[in-house]
Amino acid sequence: MSDSDxxxxxxxxxxxxxxxxxxxxxxxxxxxxSSTLDAMTGAQLxxxxxxxxxxxxxxxxxxxxxLSRLACGGRASGAIAYSSGNHAQxxxxxxxxxxxxxxxxxxEDAPSVKLAATRGYGAEVVTYDPETTxxxxxxxxxxxxxxxxxxxxxxxxxxxAGQGTVARELLQDAGPLDLLLVxxxxxxxxxxxxxxxxxxxxxxxxxxxxxxLGDDATRSFHxxxxxxxxxxxxxxxxxxxxxxxxxxxxxxxxxxxxxxTVSDAALVRTMRWVxxxxxxxxxxxxxxxxxxxxxxxxxxxxxxxxxxxSGGNVDLQQFATxxxx
Amino acid sequence: MSDSDxxxxxxxxxxxxxxxxxxxxxxxxxxxxSSTLDAMTGAQLxxxxxxxxxxxxxxxxxxxxxLSRLACGGRASGAIAYSSGNHAQxxxxxxxxxxxxxxxxxxEDAPSVKLAATRGYGAEVVTYDPETTxxxxxxxxxxxxxxxxxxxxxxxxxxxAGQGTVARELLQDAGPLDLLLVxxxxxxxxxxxxxxxxxxxxxxxxxxxxxxLGDDATRSFHxxxxxxxxxxxxxxxxxxxxxxxxxxxxxxxxxxxxxxTVSDAALVRTMRWVxxxxxxxxxxxxxxxxxxxxxxxxxxxxxxxxxxxSGGNVDLQQFATxxxx
Numbered sequence: 001m002s003d004s005d006x007x008x009x010x011x012x013x014x015x016x017x018x019x020x021x022x023x024x025x026x027x028x029x030x031x032x033x034s035s036t037l038d039a040m041t042g043a044q045l046x047x048x049x050x051x052x053x054x055x056x057x058x059x060x061x062x063x064x065x066x067l068s069r070l071a072c073g074g075r076a077s078g079a080i081a082y083s084s085g086n087h088a089q090x091x092x093x094x095x096x097x098x099x100x101x102x103x104x105x106x107x108e109d110a111p112s113v114k115l116a117a118t119r120g121y122g123a124e125v126v127t128y129d130p131e132t133t134x135x136x137x138x139x140x141x142x143x144x145x146x147x148x149x150x151x152x153x154x155x156x157x158x159x160x161a162g163q164g165t166v167a168r169e170l171l172q173d174a175g176p177l178d179l180l181l182v183x184x185x186x187x188x189x190x191x192x193x194x195x196x197x198x199x200x201x202x203x204x205x206x207x208x209x210x211x212x213l214g215d216d217a218t219r220s221f222h223x224x225x226x227x228x229x230x231x232x233x234x235x236x237x238x239x240x241x242x243x244x245x246x247x248x249x250x251x252x253x254x255x256x257x258x259x260x261t262v263s264d265a266a267l268v269r270t271m272r273w274v275x276x277x278x279x280x281x282x283x284x285x286x287x288x289x290x291x292x293x294x295x296x297x298x299x300x301x302x303x304x305x306x307x308x309x310s311g312g313n314v315d316l317q318q319f320a321t322x323x324x325x
Numbered sequence: 326m327s328d329s330d331x332x333x334x335x336x337x338x339x340x341x342x343x344x345x346x347x348x349x350x351x352x353x354x355x356x357x358x359s360s361t362l363d364a365m366t367g368a369q370l371x372x373x374x375x376x377x378x379x380x381x382x383x384x385x386x387x388x389x390x391x392l393s394r395l396a397c398g399g400r401a402s403g404a405i406a407y408s409s410g411n412h413a414q415x416x417x418x419x420x421x422x423x424x425x426x427x428x429x430x431x432x433e434d435a436p437s438v439k440l441a442a443t444r445g446y447g448a449e450v451v452t453y454d455p456e457t458t459x460x461x462x463x464x465x466x467x468x469x470x471x472x473x474x475x476x477x478x479x480x481x482x483x484x485x486a487g488q489g490t491v492a493r494e495l496l497q498d499a500g501p502l503d504l505l506l507v508x509x510x511x512x513x514x515x516x517x518x519x520x521x522x523x524x525x526x527x528x529x530x531x532x533x534x535x536x537x538l539g540d541d542a543t544r545s546f547h548x549x550x551x552x553x554x555x556x557x558x559x560x561x562x563x564x565x566x567x568x569x570x571x572x573x574x575x576x577x578x579x580x581x582x583x584x585x586t587v588s589d590a591a592l593v594r595t596m597r598w599v600x601x602x603x604x605x606x607x608x609x610x611x612x613x614x615x616x617x618x619x620x621x622x623x624x625x626x627x628x629x630x631x632x633x634x635s636g637g638n639v640d641l642q643q644f645a646t647x648x649x650x
Contacts, residue, residue, distance in 0.1 A: 030355065051604045052604055056604060272641060275606055275641060276606075276641060279376040279377055279381060279605055279606040279607075279637035280604055280605055280606065281600055281601075281604040281605065281606060282604075312604035316597060316600060316601060316648040317648060317649060319645070319648065320644070320645035320646070320647075320648045320649040321645070321649070322645075323641040323642060323644070323645045324642060324645040324646070324649060
């Protein structure tokens with residue numbers, strides 16, 4: 001772990017600038033506590049509730065940070081992104097707020113509610129046949145053809161800096177922490193949060209949490225080689241990313257203290273605790289960090305622990321099946 | 326509607342005293358807003374989130390207010406209550422906090438999780454066979470035998486005054502309102518909230534909302550005669566009460582502007598909106614007021630509307646079945 005951010009592609013000052021752009025636009029989401037969950041773990045838990053963020057997930061922060069910079073710079077008339085998840089809606093809303101157009105490349109078999117939600121924010125949706133088309137190539141072609149700026153879901157300095165405002169607010173509102181648990185998919189949220197925590201709470205141990213079935217970042221972290229997974233069948237759909245990125249890999253390696261995994265069964269048990277005890281709706285990816293502490297994967301007894309709950313966009317039918325037994 | 330509270334068994338000063346007792350003990354629950362739901366209704370909606378209250382429902386307020394008065398007065402060594410719902414857990418927790426014993430009379434076929442939860446707060450649970458025993462009689466006998474104070478679920482001045490702190494906080498935090506929508510079962514929450522709203526926001530129209538299947542209070546209100554229902558099959562289990570009480574009937578009649586009903590199907594649709602858009606867990610009874618405004622039962626366009634979400638104690642299996650289609 002380096003002592004300095006000097007050689008990294010993003011640093012804490014970028015997070016501070018992102019926070020200024022997001023001020024009054026993104027929600028400053030609440031921190032929730034639960035005496036029951038504290039008693040279960042012997043820790044003092046501070047849950048940062050990004051399920052209450054605009055579009056229902058932290059992704060709005062990075063998207064808005066990136067697009068507001070793009071809009072100010074007059075560098076393009078619009079943004080393009082490929083995503084069937086929260087990044088699509090984040091880019092769509094951020095574009096509307098910054099006066100840009102948004103084009104979202106989505107598989108033609110994406111759930112109709114997701115297509116409708118993305119169009120509902122004013123984005124143009126371009127669908128493709130996932131059997132015959134590579135979405136990255138389609139998006140890159142469209143970007144050139146239409147003069148659009150491609151905004152990747154995590155491996156972009158503005159995205160990483162925007163996501164870092166999650167931990168910045170958590171530390172500002174909860175005070176110094178001993179341990180910070182952050183879900184990890186492509187590593188944008190984890191990298192940004194690590195940048196903020198290193199600066200604001202230097203003694204804080206930062207741990208990224210992945211699903212067992214999609215453990216590429218954990219293997220990369222421990223082996224020192226960039227590892228991949230292909231379409232892991234985890235219910236944590238926000239962490240099915242195949243690998244860390246060109247930016248997030250070095251950031252995670254240099255700033256994070258440890259990476260751990262939790263099982264899908266642990267995610268369901270944790271969603272149950274959070275739903276029944278905290279009365280909030282969270283998606284499976286959102287409880288990766290919470291599962292690590294509630295299941296004892298990470299020992300937190302006696303510690304002040306920040307837990308990022310990253311989003312709350314679940315399909316209610318799907319949600320029902322997890323608990324219908 | 327009378328201009329004065331002078332002839333009522335509880336008045337706003339009792340609500341203020343209850344607020345002082347609850348200060349630092351009950352949670353001052355947040356008020357949530359939703360731009361989506363505002364756009365749907367044309368109103369400005371302020372949701373008072375009692376699902377985040379201790380024990381997961383507003384019932385803690387009245388129970389603690391009653392038991393702290395009992396404890397201070399040295400009038401009894403313990404409290405007794407009959408309930409298989411939120412009142413049981415509210416009395417159990419309030420007793421523990423005030424140093425009293427709690428005895429809860431529950432049917433022997435009550436869900437084991439509810440029996441366990443009530444015992445978990447330190448209460449003694451006395452079970453009975455609902456085929457052969459009238460719970461009110463059993464509780465009254467035990468109260469005499471063991472020198473316990475019987476705390477009814479809603480028809481008690483201290484309970485009503487405690488529940489009134491919900492609307493008091495809502496009006497203090499949101500400012501004056503044009504309309505206040507409150508779920509109605511036995512009328513304790515509605516009566517207390519009406520007392521607070523009459524004093525703090527005199528122009529505010531106060532509307533109580535019941536399930537169609539359990540419409541006794543609505544019929545009582547409009548007919549001027551106390552009406553009853555027997556075990557209505559509504560999913561709003563907190564509003565299955567057979568009738569308003571000796572105290573709540575005159576309070577509702579004199580303080581409330583209107584009573585309306587909503588269907589169970591409307592409750593499910595509303596729970597879906599609240600769950601998907603606001604990312605919070607609410608029980609069917611909790612969304613009675615929200616359903617009245619979202620379904621257009623009450624016209625709220627252009628108004629500042631307070632909506633009491635009364636609790637979030639749902640069984641997840643049950644919750645799942647409502648959305649599993």
